[in-house]
Amino acid sequence: MDSKFNLENESFDITNELWLRKKIEQLTGFTYTVEKNPEKYEIDLQIYHYVFTQRWCEKRKKNIQDHTKTLVACVEVETAKEWKGPIIPPNWYEYSIPKRKIYEFDDHLNEWTGPRSDLNKKYYFKLNADRTNAFCQRMDLIQHFPESKRNKGTYHDDFFSIPREQHYKLQWGIENIINYILNDCSNPRELEKENAEVSS
Numbered sequence: 001m002d003s004k005f006n007l008e009n010e011s012f013d014i015t016n017e018l019w020l021r022k023k024i025e026q027l028t029g030f031t032y033t034v035e036k037n038p039e040k041y042e043i044d045l046q047i048y049h050y051v052f053t054q055r056w057c058e059k060r061k062k063n064i065q066d067h068t069k070t071l072v073a074c075v076e077v078e079t080a081k082e083w084k085g086p087i088i089p090p091n092w093y094e095y096s097i098p099k100r101k102i103y104e105f106d107d108h109l110n111e112w113t114g115p116r117s118d119l120n121k122k123y124y125f126k127l128n129a130d131r132t133n134a135f136c137q138r139m140d141l142i143q144h145f146p147e148s149k150r151n152k153g154t155y156h157d158d159f160f161s162i163p164r165e166q167h168y169k170l171q172w173g174i175e176n177i178i179n180y181i182l183n184d185c186s187n188p189r190e191l192e193k194e195n196a197e198v199s200s
Contacts, residue, residue, distance in 0.1 A: 016127055017044055017077050024178055032072075032182060043074035043101075043122050047181070072185040074122045076101050083128040092164060094148065095135065097124050099158040102143050112158070115143055123181055127174075135170040136177040138184065145169075 014036070021034035024047065035046050049072045054063045083089055101124055104113045116122070119140035127134040145160040152158065162169055171180045 016079050016131070019131065020075070020077055020125070020127075021045065023174065024182075027175065027178055028182065034075075037074065043076045045075045045077060046071055047073040047075065047185070049186070072121070073181055074118075075181065076122070076124050077127065078125070079127050079129065081129050083133075084130055085128070086133040088133075088164075094161040094163055095167070095170060096148055096159040096161045097126075097137075097142050097145070098156075099147070099151075099160055100155055102139050102160065105155045107155075111153075115140075119143060121185060125177065131174070133172065134174050134177055135167075135172050136180070137170050141169075 017036070024032055024034050031050055033048050033050060035048065037043055037046050049070050050067050051070075052065060052067045054065055056062075057064045083092075099112065102119065103115055105111070106113050116139075120138065122139040123136055124139060124142060125134060125136045142160050145162050148159040148161040150157075150159065171177045
């Protein structure tokens with residue numbers, strides 16, 4: 001991988017992205033690897049699945065190893081600095097996800113246009129300050145969440161949100177979330193059924 005996009009060489013604060021990358025790679029025995037997205041305004045991390053195979057090389061008269069590398073998921077990583085410890089802060093009355101992570105915004109028209117592409121392969125991951133808990137959900141499901149009553153119709157101030165008591169619509173726990181993402185992106189799913197369940 002080009003060192004330009006190697007997480008260890010980034011100059012800005014990507015500590016939690018690097019930490020999550022190492023967590024995913026360790027849990028999967030490096031059959032999955034994580035790279036920083038080279039596009040600045042796109043989803044933070046790209047998860048690749050490696051499949052190793054052997055084939056006979058007639059010229060060398062021996063088996064040689066090949067591998068295929070497939071992009072299976074992208075993860076947006078954000079940290080809630082005010083969320084310390086595994087229990088969510090008592091003043092959180094809703095779980096909010098920035099709309100800009102899910103939808104495109106037209107700066108000239110100053111309005112939202114439509115959902116971003118490939119949302120069924122993209123995930124929003126919010127980590128607490130001490131890395132003891134997190135919540136996550138796939139973005140094509142988040143787009144069916146209600147919009148927050150706090151929205152102002154601007155790029156930075158609009159959110160999808162669900163009430164605190166609907167925590168079951170999110171995935172919780174760091175290792176559970178990683179397993180959810182990897183199992184989810186490697187298995188066929190009935191998207192219409194899932195969307196209906198989340199929006200209900």
